[in-house]
Amino acid sequence: ETGVTQSPTHLIKTRGQQVTLRCSSQSGHNTVSWYQQALGQGPQFIFQYYREEENGRGNFPPRFSGLQFPNYSSELNVNALELDDSALYLCASSFDPVGGYTFGSGTRLTVV
Amino acid sequence: GQQVMQIPQYQHVQEGEDFTTYCNSSTTLSNIQWYKQRPGGHPVFLIQLVKSGEVKKQKRLTFQFGEAKKNSSLHITATQTTDVGTYFCARNNAGNMLTFGGGTRLMVKP
Numbered sequence: 001e002t003g004v005t006q007s008p009t010h011l012i013k014t015r016g017q018q019v020t021l022r023c024s025s026q027s028g029h030n031t032v033s034w035y036q037q038a039l040g041q042g043p044q045f046i047f048q049y050y051r052e053e054e055n056g057r058g059n060f061p062p063r064f065s066g067l068q069f070p071n072y073s074s075e076l077n078v079n080a081l082e083l084d085d086s087a088l089y090l091c092a093s094s095f096d097p098v099g100g101y102t103f104g105s106g107t108r109l110t111v112v
Numbered sequence: 113g114q115q116v117m118q119i120p121q122y123q124h125v126q127e128g129e130d131f132t133t134y135c136n137s138s139t140t141l142s143n144i145q146w147y148k149q150r151p152g153g154h155p156v157f158l159i160q161l162v163k164s165g166e167v168k169k170q171k172r173l174t175f176q177f178g179e180a181k182k183n184s185s186l187h188i189t190a191t192q193t194t195d196v197g198t199y200f201c202a203r204n205n206a207g208n209m210l211t212f213g214g215g216t217r218l219m220v221k222p
Contacts, residue, residue, distance in 0.1 A: 031208065033209065033210070035210075035212075041214060041215075042200050042202075042212035042213055042214050042215050043155065043200075043210075043212050044212070045209050045210060045211065048207065048208075048209050050207075055207055056206075056207045056209045058209070090154060090155070092155075094208065099160065099208075100145055100157035100159075100160055101145075101155075101157060101210070102157065103147075103154040103155045103156070103157075104154060105153070105154050106154050
């Protein structure tokens with residue numbers, strides 16, 4: 001089973017609200033990335049953190065923000081939720097900066 | 113942007129038949145990763161290809177990286193119902209940030 005855990009598994013929010021999603025990576029995995037996966041599509045890169053610093057960002061607006069903590073946990077925050085934010089949000093971590101990622105099971109966010 | 117295109121989008125096969133999915137890029141890839149996502153699940157890392165012309169095998173799965181490093185393929189021999197899922201290729205951009213293809217959804221009829 002995956003060594004990356006995400007919470008909550010499912011969430012329903014109202015348009016305009018704010019949400020925080022959490023991820024706990026495997027010990028020693030210094031790199032954590034967040035992806036958004038809409039139904040029937042491939043995951044879209046949101047941003048990446050390396051040793052608690054953001055070191056890359058995809059084509060997502062500033063209302064998507066994140067944090068990485070020293071204990072290998074991280075957060076994804078989304079402000080002013082929109083209906084199109086409804087998706088599966090995946091956290092992925094890696095030990096090797098050029099290797100494959102271990103994905104968490106994801107948080108299914110529904111915005112109504 | 114630096115996209116990767118995958119074909120086909122969907123593939124129905126009879127159990128025991130072979131299956132291939134293709135991944136293409138208009139620009140040279142530093143490396144390519146492959147993931148499998150079961151229905152309702154999350155992506156699971158299968159392999160990373162780095163060298164031009166590289167071929168790697170995992171049991172019934174064969175992965176190839178093109179000579180020009182602009183395309184890759186995943187071939188499954190004698191599919192089984194456990195192979196059902198969506199197979200994604202992902203290009204590895206600077207800093208190990210992934211751009212995923214749209215995926216190929218494999219359905220296997222027993």
